[in-house]
Amino acid sequence: MNNKLLISFLLLSTSLFFSCHGPVKEEKNNASANPITLHVGDEKYVTIDTKQSVATWKGANSFGSHTGYVYISKGELKLENNQLVSGTAEIDMNTLEDEKYGRNNGLIKHLKSPDFFDVKNFPTATIELTKVAIVNGENIKITGNLTIKGITRPVTFPAKITFKDGDVNINSKLIIDRTDWGIRYKSKKFLENLADQTISDSIEFDIKVVAKK
Structure with missing residues (x-):
């Protein structure tokens, strides 16, 4: 091979080398400069203020x-993009009290007995929020699991929620059939000839929850 042919061959080889490897190096640089980012929603938890929260x-x-009243002992709410998505709350059944006579009276002692909530064996009740649907404005519909006396049943109930300075305020009304949780004392569903001694199967709860960041 003469000198001119050898020089031409070397120039051609060098050109092919850089043309093949140049773009690969540029692609790596671009990948480093623009990494893939996975977007995660604005998620946070707020703690229920047990001093301001109560179930009537x-x-x-x-x-x-x-x-009467019963009080929340602990709980938290999960927010995503400033919307309630889930939460849990524990209710201290030993805090049961009557509106007029407080906690030390015959009615409350009976409610704590095995005829009703059997508080000695089941000192807490819990509710777990599993779904929150926006109805309109501040009005929402909450779905969750309510556990009383070790029995868990699904519940759905309306609520109103407001946000202010990072705090969350929820006011809701929950009506349950106590017999779904094994509380059958003087229920006309299970006992006959009770005459005027029947006790309503429905228990209403007006629940106020305040949670803070």
Whole structure:
């Protein structure tokens, strides 16, 4: 091979080498400069303020009705993009009290007995929020699992939610059939000839929850 042919061959080889490897190096640089980013929603948890949160209960019998309170011992709510998505709360059943006479009276002692909530064996009740649907404005519909006396049943109930300065306020009304949780004392569903001694199967709860960041 003469010198001119050898020089031409070397120039051609060098040109092919850089043309094949140049773009690969540029592609790597571009990949480093523009990494793939996975977007994660604005997720945070807020703690339920047990001093400001309370459930007001109402039960009735043939002679009238009783109203009282029971308190949340702990809980938290999960927010995503400033919307409630889930949460949990534990209710201290030992805090049951009557609106007029407090905690140390015959009614409350009976409610804590095995006839009703059997608080000695089941000192807490829990609710787990599993789904929250926006109805309109501040109105939402909550679905969750309510556990009383070790029995878990699904519940759905309306609520109103507001956000202010990072705090969350929820006001809701939950009505349950106590017999779904094994509380059958003087229920006309299971006992006959009770006459005027029946106790309503429905228990109403007006629940106020305040949670803070």
